[in-house]
Amino acid sequence: MLLLSGPNIAGNEWKYVKDCLDTGWVSSVGSYVTQFENMVAEFAGCRYGVATSNGTSALHIALQLAGVQDNDYVIVPNVTFIASVNSIKYTGADPILMDVDPGTWQMDLELLREFLEKETSQKGGERVYNKTGRVIRAIMPVHVLGNICDMDTLMDIANTYQIKVVEDSTESLGSYYKGKHTGGFGLMGTFSFNGNKIITTGGGGVIVTNDEALAKKAKHLTTQAKSDPFEYIHDEIGYNFRLVNVLAAMGVAQMEQLPGFIQRKKEVDALYRSELQGVGDISFQEVKSEVNPNCWLFTFKTEKQRDVLKVLNENQMQSRPFWVPMNKLRMFKDDVYYHHDDKSDYIYQRCLSIPCSTNITDDEVKAVAEKIRSIY
Numbered sequence: 001m002l003l004l005s006g007p008n009i010a011g012n013e014w015k016y017v018k019d020c021l022d023t024g025w026v027s028s029v030g031s032y033v034t035q036f037e038n039m040v041a042e043f044a045g046c047r048y049g050v051a052t053s054n055g056t057s058a059l060h061i062a063l064q065l066a067g068v069q070d071n072d073y074v075i076v077p078n079v080t081f082i083a084s085v086n087s088i089k090y091t092g093a094d095p096i097l098m099d100v101d102p103g104t105w106q107m108d109l110e111l112l113r114e115f116l117e118k119e120t121s122q123k124g125g126e127r128v129y130n131k132t133g134r135v136i137r138a139i140m141p142v143h144v145l146g147n148i149c150d151m152d153t154l155m156d157i158a159n160t161y162q163i164k165v166v167e168d169s170t171e172s173l174g175s176y177y178k179g180k181h182t183g184g185f186g187l188m189g190t191f192s193f194n195g196n197k198i199i200t201t202g203g204g205g206v207i208v209t210n211d212e213a214l215a216k217k218a219k220h221l222t223t224q225a226k227s228d229p230f231e232y233i234h235d236e237i238g239y240n241f242r243l244v245n246v247l248a249a250m251g252v253a254q255m256e257q258l259p260g261f262i263q264r265k266k267e268v269d270a271l272y273r274s275e276l277q278g279v280g281d282i283s284f285q286e287v288k289s290e291v292n293p294n295c296w297l298f299t300f301k302t303e304k305q306r307d308v309l310k311v312l313n314e315n316q317m318q319s320r321p322f323w324v325p326m327n328k329l330r331m332f333k334d335d336v337y338y339h340h341d342d343k344s345d346y347i348y349q350r351c352l353s354i355p356c357s358t359n360i361t362d363d364e365v366k367a368v369a370e371k372i373r374s375i376y
């Protein structure tokens with residue numbers, strides 16, 4: 001079976017994990033945790049990194065530290081993985097689901113500006129949604145598939161309307177906008193090291209920020225908020241969202257290989273594009289010239305989406321449709337969804353992702369492409 005985007009364990013993983021097992025530093029304390037945090041932060045061009053149990057918990061904590069609380073709103077694209085919106089709900093806030101651009105598949109920034117202009121107003125230093133009088137505390141751009149929306153425009157909007165930015169940069173390790181890595185544009189960014197991401201710790205996450213106080217608070221909150229090194233004194237309700245040393249050890253080994261993985265993702269992307277260019281109605285995700293993406297998950301658009309999915313999966317080439325838009329899920333159907341003509345649904349009906357692990361061979365890519373061509 002050709003996996004959609006599987007792990008590639010090809011470096012020092014065994015060695016570093018064995019080191020943990022041999023020394024007994026297997027749990028929530030150990031030098032690999034700090035090393036991994038520093039490596040990810042440095043790679044992303046941020047001053048601080050705080051490891052977490054996964055990308056979802058990283059988002060939850062980042063939102064909480066941005067001040068998101070009960071009854072607030074967070075603006076998020078309607079096309080994303082569910083963790084973005086779940087993490088908003090965990091804080092007690094509700095999402096405002098923003099429709100996406102049909103070319104780049106990122107949050108539609110024209111629509112975002114229009115929404116803020118028409119539907120919200122400033123009340124005592126806070127941005128309020130007119131219909132309910134509730135505060136919009138944060139905007140969460142999601143760098144979908146490692147592509148990036150126009151961050152200059154997004155930051156300009158956030159500044160104009162005085163709303164904080166927390167990046168769901170979980171898919172974008174290795175992606176740059178005008179030479180600047182994702183994660184450091186707003187208050188905080190988040191990365192995920194789930195098994196299908198560009199590097200993996202099996203499960204894991206990192207919060208990045210340039211704000212020392214926020215980094216310290218993030219560490220505190222994710223480690224049970226213990227305020228005394230000796231006595232069990234805890235000064236708030238914290239979480240056990242640590243990344244354990246064994247997994248961080250794997251993460252260090254994976255980080256060492258990240259430049260090679262990014263290069264391979266780009267090669268696979270380029271090879272698929274050349275193999276599928278001009279085939280039927282196939283078209284690709286639009287990437288703006290300011291963006292240098294990590295090409296995490298190869299995805300394309302076609303009216304024959306369901307046929308292609310069927311044929312590839314029947315042939316052991318693991319392929320998946322795009323996420324069901326958030327407004328269509330039972331839990332979020334009553335939340336605000338701002339759109340004109342539901343581009344989310346348009347994309348959902350047409351996009352699919354195909355095998356693109358970093359250890360896929362050129363011949364395997366060509367075999368997948370050949371199988372796709374045979375459908376048209």
Ligand SMILES: *Cc1c(COP(=O)(O)O)cnc(C)c1O
Binds near residue numbers: 055080
């Ligand atoms: C992977 C991912 C997350 C976080 O995932 P975890 O599995 O919790 O690490 C969040 N948002 C998006 C868009 C993702 O793709």
